[in-house]
Structure formats: structure tokens, C-alpha cells
Amino acid sequence: MKIKKFVARDYQTAIKLAKEEMGMDAIILHSRPIKRNALFSRFMPNQVEITVAIDDTIQVSSDLTRKIPLPKTEIEPAFKPPLKENRIKEPELIEEIKRMNLLMSEMRSKLYEVELMRGLSEQVQLFYNALIRNNVNHQLALQIATSVESRLPRDYKVDNKWTMEVCLHTLREYLQDVSPIELVNQGQATLVFLVGPTGVGKTTTIAKLAANMTLLEGKKAALITLDTYRISAADQLRTFAEITGIPISVVFSPVEFMEALAKYKDLDIVFVDTAGRSPYNQEQLEELKQYVEIARPDETILVLSVTTDTNELIAIFNRFEPVGIDKVIFTKIDETFSYGQILNAIYEIKKPIAYITNGQSVPDDIEVPDALNLARLLLGKEEIL
Ligand SMILES: Nc1nc2c(ncn2[C@@H]2O[C@H](COP(=O)(O)OP(=O)(O)OP(=O)(O)O)[C@@H](O)[C@H]2O)c(=O)[nH]1
Ligand SMILES: [Mg+2]
Missing domain, CATH: 3.40.50.300 (P-loop containing nucleotide triphosphate hydrolases)
Incomplete structure (x- = not known):
């Protein structure tokens, strides 16, 4: 087994150097960025070091290596991507999963909303749409509309005026009581x-x-x-x-x-x-x-x-x-x-x-x-x- 370290300004270059010298069968045992102290880092670019090993007891003719190149995928996993990049990818992935979850739950509540909407009479749907147009939160609007629907008689069609009365009455219940200032203290401000x-x-x-x-x-x-x-x-x-x-x-x-x-x-x-x-x-x-x-x-x-x-x-x-x-x-x-x-x-x-x-x-x-x-x-x- 032959082990050697390669230092270069980035991982790609270090890997290239290692491949050139150690051959395609070389595997990376370890990789790390080389930290410099603050003084040096101002004058010299950052560098990375990779430790590479090759099992030189197995003799592979250079001819054979050339004719039957190892599939890329078999070599690549051994070359670990730089740690920092990994860390950036991880938050990106987490963000993406969060976004997907949010999307899914939005879709689910939308479906639920559509399902509930189907149960509403045409008049109550118009009322619901008016609430939405006027910025009432979807879930709240649906709750109010469902409550209006439950107050309307099922077996016969009521006129618009009556429905409107029920709508307004229900809305009123959702607004808390109105309560102007009261002069409470007799003889005291x-x-x-x-x-x-x-x-x-x-x-x-x-x-x-x-x-x-x-x-x-x-x-x-x-x-x-x-x-x-x-x-x-x-x-x-x-x-x-x-x-x-x-x-x-x-x-x-x-x-x-x-x-x-x-x-x-x-x-x-x-x-x-x-x-x-x-x-x-x-x-x-x-x-x-x-x-x-x-x-x-x-x-x-x-x-x-x-x-x-x-x-x-x-x-x-x-x-x-x-x-x-x-x-x-x-x-x-x-x-x-x-x-x-x-x-x-x-x-x-x-x-x-x-x-x-x-x-x-x-x-x-x-x-x-x-x-x-x-x-x-x-x-x-x-x-x-
Ligand atoms: N259009 C409109 N403007 C209003 C109303 N009430 C207050 N304003 C205006 O809003 C602005 C700010 O009013 P202020 O009474 O100074 O507000 P404030 O809360 O005391 O402000 P700070 O003391 O700076 O926190 C003024 O130009 C008022 O004329 C309202 O009901 N309608
Ligand atoms: Mg003020």
C-alpha cells in the first residue's frame, strides 16, 4: 500500500495531481483545507490537502487500465466533496423540503376548502367569495360560511334577503362586542x-x-x-x-x-x-x-x-x-x-x-x-x- 499527500489550491487540482501520479485506482483517504494564520492568508491563497492511497501489490497493466477504464461512478464517491460545499447544500436541501411541505399543506387545505365549498348553497358561496374578496382569511371565511349554511333551512330555498340577514348576523357574532369608553368612576376621573x-x-x-x-x-x-x-x-x-x-x-x-x-x-x-x-x-x-x-x-x-x-x-x-x-x-x-x-x-x-x-x-x-x-x-x- 502506497500513501501520499497532495497539496493544491483546490480539490480538483489536488485530485488531478493524485490521479496523474498514483493512477486511476487511487482512493482518497482524507481531505482537509489547510488553515493558515491570518498574516499568511493575506499573502497566500488557501490550499487543500488530500491523502491518497493505492494498493500497489495488485499489478494492473497500464494498457489494460487504458482499454477498460473504471466506470466513473466507482471512483467518484471516494473523492469527498469539500466540507463547506456540503454544508451549503444541506441547508439548501432542508429549505427545499420545508418549501415542499408548505406547498403540500397548502394544497391539502385548498382541497379541504373546495370540498367544504361544495356543500355550500349558491347564495352562501357568493357570501363566502365576498369575504375572500374583502381580505377575510380563507379558513375564517369558510368557518363563517359553514356556520351560515347550518343556520339556513335545508328543505326549501330561502330568499336572498333572508340569507343576507343570516350572513350579517353570523358575521356580527364573529366581531367582538363593540365597547366605547365608559365613565366608570363616580366622582373620580x-x-x-x-x-x-x-x-x-x-x-x-x-x-x-x-x-x-x-x-x-x-x-x-x-x-x-x-x-x-x-x-x-x-x-x-x-x-x-x-x-x-x-x-x-x-x-x-x-x-x-x-x-x-x-x-x-x-x-x-x-x-x-x-x-x-x-x-x-x-x-x-x-x-x-x-x-x-x-x-x-x-x-x-x-x-x-x-x-x-x-x-x-x-x-x-x-x-x-x-x-x-x-x-x-x-x-x-x-x-x-x-x-x-x-x-x-x-x-x-x-x-x-x-x-x-x-x-x-x-x-x-x-x-x-x-x-x-x-x-x-x-x-x-x-x-x-
Ligand atoms: N386618513 C386618516 N388619517 C388619520 C386618521 N387618524 C389619524 N390620521 C392621520 O395620521 C397621521 C398620524 O396621526 P397622529 O395622531 O399624529 O398619530 P400618532 O399615533 O399620535 O403618531 P405618533 O405620536 O408619532 O406615534 C396624521 O396625519 C393624522 O391626521 C384617520 O382615521 N384617517
Ligand atoms: Mg402622537
Whole structure:
């Protein structure tokens, strides 16, 4: 047995050298990259080393070797591909398998969906299609449609109006109860926090709520802003407060916050405006949680924009949940054509909707949603039945 090492700049060259010198029957026992220290590696290219063996006790005439070459496949497996390449191929393969699995499960659920769809009456299929067009998650839409179907009489055909009533009624059940702010504490201010990601409309919504409560309902409201991150942030609410005569405190610390709370404790309602928090900034969320824990608000409302997609809405809720979310407000209803994401999100997060806002105008563009109207909104603007 003859064993020899070959060094070259890559495996192919090393193998070529080995074959030339040791012949086609040579087998590779070992291969490795040669590590150089950092200093050398700057000046010299990386190299590889292969250890090759040949059993030279068996005499094979060079003529014979040439005439009957060994099938390539018999030699190749002995030449191990470089380790790094192997590692790259493995994740690729795993990714591919994952992708295939996903595809398979998508196909399976699609088939299941088609199967269930077949059992639906024509009217309910139209209802189902309207939900899908309006962005309602497929599985949820199918669940709702199946539930509508089970409520319709089987033996005779019902008219479209009746079916539509059942559809809307069923949709309403899937939307949680609507629950606007309640002034709970007799003789003590109800404390309401509005929290949420940046730019969703927290400050604007507080202005709308405070203006409506003060001007329309004759309640005594005050504003506290914890949004002191940006220079101009507090000005937005301060200007509004000046115009409406609603008192405001801009606080910079928990101590100042406690003082402001004490100052307004005899009013009807105190709104706390918070800085928009990135749902992915843990530190900001912790700070927000601290303020909520100090104040123990009656209601903490998460403000969400309907321009956000379902998965993101749910992710945002999950991040804010530890702060203690009681209700949600959906803003920017006027900025989208499909509203399915409201239903999708509510179905997952299971919190009541307090308000929806539908424009930038203060104080008009806010309403306590009527569940039936919301259900209609979910079906889009076209007539379906
Ligand atoms: N179209 C539309 N725009 C809205 C609505 N509500 C708020 N906006 C606008 O959204 C923008 C952001 O509103 P803000 O109230 O400043 O949002 P915010 O959540 O306080 O923002 P940060 O304090 O920066 O986190 C403003 O231009 C608002 O006029 C709405 O219902 N519809
Ligand atoms: Mg704001």
C-alpha cells in the first residue's frame, strides 16, 4: 500500500495531481483545507490537502487500465466533496423540503376548502367569495360560511334577503362586542391610555374623543402627554388644548405624571397620550408598561391602523399585550378598500372594538361602530345577494 499527500489550491487540482501520479485506482483517504494564520492568508491563497492511497501489490497493466477504464461512478464517491460545499447544500436541501411541505399543506387545505365549498348553497358561496374578496382569511371565511349554511333551512330555498340577514348576523357574532369608553368612576376621573405603534393616529384620536366628550357631552376632560420623545410632539396636543380650553400636562417623569394625575383626579375623564412605540423595541415597551403600572388606568386602548395587514396587526397586539390591553381602536378606515383584516385580527385577539376613525378631521371623523354596519363593511361595497 502506497500513501501520499497532495497539496493544491483546490480539490480538483489536488485530485488531478493524485490521479496523474498514483493512477486511476487511487482512493482518497482524507481531505482537509489547510488553515493558515491570518498574516499568511493575506499573502497566500488557501490550499487543500488530500491523502491518497493505492494498493500497489495488485499489478494492473497500464494498457489494460487504458482499454477498460473504471466506470466513473466507482471512483467518484471516494473523492469527498469539500466540507463547506456540503454544508451549503444541506441547508439548501432542508429549505427545499420545508418549501415542499408548505406547498403540500397548502394544497391539502385548498382541497379541504373546495370540498367544504361544495356543500355550500349558491347564495352562501357568493357570501363566502365576498369575504375572500374583502381580505377575510380563507379558513375564517369558510368557518363563517359553514356556520351560515347550518343556520339556513335545508328543505326549501330561502330568499336572498333572508340569507343576507343570516350572513350579517353570523358575521356580527364573529366581531367582538363593540365597547366605547365608559365613565366608570363616580366622582373620580376615568383614566384612559391610548397606546400603539407610531403614526397610527393616537394623538388625533385623543383630540377627537376629548373634543366630543367636552363639547357634545359636557364632560370635564384633561389630557396628559407622555410623548416627549420628539420636540414637536407635545405641541400638537398643546395647540389643540389651547383652542378647546381642555387642560393639558406634558410630563417628563413618573413623578410629574403622578402630580398631573392628582391634579385632574376630580374631572370626568383623563386621556393619556403616549409616544408611538415600535412593537419591536422592548425597552420602549417596558417603559410604557411602567407608566401603566403607576397609573392603573381604567382602560388601556390599543390603536391600530387598518392599513396594516392581518399578520402585522396580530404581531403588534401580541407585543403590546403585556402592557394590559382592554380594547382596540381601528383608525384610517377611510384609507383602505377592504376591511377583512379587522375581522381576522379581532378573531385572533378577542378584544372589543371601542371606536373606528375614518378621517383626519377633529372631532368629526370618529364613531362607535355599529356591529351591523361593521359586518356590512366586511362584505365590501358591492351587492352580493
Ligand atoms: N386618513 C386618516 N388619517 C388619520 C386618521 N387618524 C389619524 N390620521 C392621520 O395620521 C397621521 C398620524 O396621526 P397622529 O395622531 O399624529 O398619530 P400618532 O399615533 O399620535 O403618531 P405618533 O405620536 O408619532 O406615534 C396624521 O396625519 C393624522 O391626521 C384617520 O382615521 N384617517
Ligand atoms: Mg402622537
